[in-house]
Amino acid sequence: MGRLLITGGAGFIGSAIVDEALAEGWQVRVLDSLRPDVHGPGRPSRTDVEFVLADVRDEDAVRDALRGVDAVCHQAAKVGLGVGIRDAPDYVSTNSLGTAGLLAAMAAVGVERLVLASSMVVYGEGLYLDGDRRMQPPPRRRADLEAGRFEPLSERTGEVLEPVAIGEDQPCDPRNVYAATKLEQELLARTWSQGGGAAALLRYHNVYGPGMPQGTPYAGVASLFRSALERGEAPRVFEDGNQKRDFIHVRDVARANISALRWTQHVEGGAARAFNVATGVPHTIGEFADALARAFGGPTPVRTGEFRLGDVRHITASADRITRELGWHPAVGFDDGVSEFAREPLRERVAGG
Numbered sequence: 001m002g003r004l005l006i007t008g009g010a011g012f013i014g015s016a017i018v019d020e021a022l023a024e025g026w027q028v029r030v031l032d033s034l035r036p037d038v039h040g041p042g043r044p045s046r047t048d049v050e051f052v053l054a055d056v057r058d059e060d061a062v063r064d065a066l067r068g069v070d071a072v073c074h075q076a077a078k079v080g081l082g083v084g085i086r087d088a089p090d091y092v093s094t095n096s097l098g099t100a101g102l103l104a105a106m107a108a109v110g111v112e113r114l115v116l117a118s119s120m121v122v123y124g125e126g127l128y129l130d131g132d133r134r135m136q137p138p139p140r141r142r143a144d145l146e147a148g149r150f151e152p153l154s155e156r157t158g159e160v161l162e163p164v165a166i167g168e169d170q171p172c173d174p175r176n177v178y179a180a181t182k183l184e185q186e187l188l189a190r191t192w193s194q195g196g197g198a199a200a201l202l203r204y205h206n207v208y209g210p211g212m213p214q215g216t217p218y219a220g221v222a223s224l225f226r227s228a229l230e231r232g233e234a235p236r237v238f239e240d241g242n243q244k245r246d247f248i249h250v251r252d253v254a255r256a257n258i259s260a261l262r263w264t265q266h267v268e269g270g271a272a273r274a275f276n277v278a279t280g281v282p283h284t285i286g287e288f289a290d291a292l293a294r295a296f297g298g299p300t301p302v303r304t305g306e307f308r309l310g311d312v313r314h315i316t317a318s319a320d321r322i323t324r325e326l327g328w329h330p331a332v333g334f335d336d337g338v339s340e341f342a343r344e345p346l347r348e349r350v351a352g353g
C-alpha cells in the first residue's frame with residue numbers, strides 16, 4: 001500500500017482515517033500540532049503510527065515528514081464557524097497558508113497524491129427549486145429571521161423555495177471566513193494538480209460520531225447536543241429545528257478517504273475533482289436532536305427560535321458522484337449511527353474550554 005501522511009491525524013476525523021488506513025495496510029505517519037484549543041494536555045498514546053508533533057506551516061518539518069511518503073490526507077485545519085472576524089487571521093494562516101506550504105513541499109519532494117478535507121460550507125446556502133428554476137438564494141435577512149421567517153422565499157412569487165440536493169458542479173458561495181479558507185484550500189489544490197498531481201477534494205457534510213470535540217465555540221451541532229445531554233440539559237435547537245442537513249458518520253468519512261486515495265492512484269495525473277461525502281438522505285437538525293435525546297435517555301430538545309446570522313437554512317447533498325466514481329457507499333445508517341453516538345465518548349474537554 002505504501003506510506004501515508006495524515007495531517008491533523010490526531011483530530012476527530014483524522015483519527016478515524018488512521019484506523020481505516022491501518023486496516024487497509026498503509027504505513028501511517030501523522031503530523032499534528034495538537035492545537036491547544038482543541039486538544040487536552042498530553043500526546044496521543046497510540047503506538048501503531050509514527051507521530052510528528054509539528055505545524056503544517058513549518059515547511060522544514062513538513063518536508064521531513066514527507067520523506068518516503070506516497071500520498072497525503074490533509075485534514076489539519078482550524079475548524080468550525082469561528083466566533084468573529086478576529087478569528088480571520090488564524091483561519092487564513094492555518095488553512096490557506098498551511099495548505100500552500102504543504103503543497104509547495106509536496107511539489108519539492110515529488111509526492112503526487114492528495115486527498116483534501118474540504119467541506120459543504122464552500123457552497124454557502126443549499127440548492128433550491130424556484131418553480132422549475134434551480135437557484136441558490138442570497139443570505140437571509142435579519143428582519144426575516146427575527147420575525148421567525150426562516151425559510152428562504154422566492155423573490156418572484158414570495159412562495160417558500162423547495163430545497164433539493166446539491167451536486168458538486170453548483171457554484172461555490174462561501175459565507176464566512178472558515179468557508180472561504182476551505183474553498184481556498186480547494187483552489188490551491190487544483191492549482192497544484194496542474195503540475196501533474198491528483199487531488200480528491202472531499203466535501204464532508206455534517207460529520208458526527210465518537211471522538212467529536214466538545215466544549216469549544218467551534219464544535220459542531222451534534223457535539224453541542226450531545227454535550228448538553230451529558231450535562232442533563234435539553235439540547236437547544238435553533239430556529240424551528242426544520243433545517244435540513246446530511247449527517248454522515250465519521251467512519252464513513254474515513255472510508256471515503258480510503259476510496260479517494262485509491263482514485264488518486266488510478267486517475268491520470270493533473271486531475272482535481274470535488275466529491276460530496278454525504279449519505280444523500282437528508283434529516284433535519286431537529287430530527288437529529290430528537291433521535292439523540294431518545295437514544296441517550298435525556299430530556300426532549302427545545303426549539304428556541306434563536307438564530308445565527310450567516311447560518312444557512314438547508315444544505316443537503318447528492319452522493320451520486322462519489323458512489324459512481326469512487327465506488328463508496330455509506331455503511332452507517334442514521335438510526336444506528338445516532339444510537340451509537342449517544343453512548344460513545346466525546347473528545348475530552350480542553351482545559352478552560
Ligand SMILES: NC(=O)c1ccc[n+]([C@@H]2O[C@H](COP(=O)([O-])OP(=O)(O)OC[C@H]3O[C@@H](n4cnc5c(N)ncnc54)[C@H](O)[C@@H]3O)[C@@H](O)[C@H]2O)c1
Binds near residue numbers: 007011014033055119
Ligand atoms: N467535523 C466536521 O463536521 C467537518 C465538516 C467538513 C469538513 N471538515 C474538515 O475536516 C478536517 C478535520 O476536521 P475535524 O472535525 O477532525 O477537526 P479537529 O479539530 O478534530 O481536527 C483537526 C486536527 O488538525 C490539527 N491542526 C490544526 N491546525 C494545525 C496546524 N497548523 N498544523 C498541524 N496540525 C494542525 C489539530 O490539532 C487537530 O488534531 C478539517 O480540515 C475540517 O475543515 C470537518
